[in-house]
Amino acid sequence: MFTGIVEEIGTVGEITFPDGPEADAVMTVEGPLAASDAVLGDSIAVDGVCLTVVRVEGGSFSVDVMPESLRRTALAALAPGSRVNVERAMPAHGRLGGHIVQGHVDGVGRLVSRDPGARWDDLVLSAPAGVLRYVAEKGSITLDGVSLTVTFVADTTFGVSLIPTTLAATTLGDLAVGDQVNIEVDVIAKYVERLLAGRVAPHKDAS
Structure with a gap:
């Protein structure tokens, strides 16, 4: 779960399509704060979309973007160099500074x-x-x-x-x-x- 309080502005790096452009994508985001304690399987919201971390390297993290997310969100319009809002999932002991946000774009x-x-x-x-x-x-x-x-x-x-x-x-x-x-x-x-x-x-x- 997220709160809608953005922690940092990240920059999109590489975007690859392992199974072709009509399938899923792997997106790398430069976000030093989010990457600082990210581990595989963590949820991170990128422009309000809940995504799963598949790789962490230095100050960047990579996430899988499923075809459903590409169809129903604006993530498909992102390109290397795009700036994105980044928020890590809220810890159980954290403050709900915004409101309950699932990262499921409507x-x-x-x-x-x-x-x-x-x-x-x-x-x-x-x-x-x-x-x-x-x-x-x-x-x-x-x-x-x-x-x-x-x-x-x-x-x-x-x-x-x-x-x-x-x-x-x-x-x-x-x-x-x-x-x-x-x-x-x-x-x-x-x-x-x-x-x-x-x-x-x-x-x-x-x-």
Whole structure:
């Protein structure tokens, strides 16, 4: 589990496709902090996607990226030199500084507009209808692995605000209009919907 509090900005190194370009990929990320205590099998979130460490070398770690992840996230658009948000899994004794983040991306959105403020930026993003249904004003959302608070929700878009720390410490500071973002909604919303959908209809008196 993650919290959406990015620990460092990593840089994508080599990307290989052992079984061909239509199959899985192995991606190497230069991230000295994450690599400092990583071991094989660890989970590390890269741009909000939970990935498994398969190799650690110096200040870099390598992860497997399954075809499902390439199809359903923006990881397929990464190239050597791309900057990515990196977060290690939260230890059991750690603080939940953001919100519960699984690293299971629900969909890909795009930046529609960016309005710079005195010290912060207001962003408007589009999202698929199947994702937007779970987004609530003042609720939590994860964009490229960053835990944020939703400022508004419209028919096809929603908004977030980025404080100076977020602008400086994550890749969202570089996000340009039209860029893709990985979106993970609050998992609690999905469980609530599932539970409500499974409710038994109230019994009606036949008399």
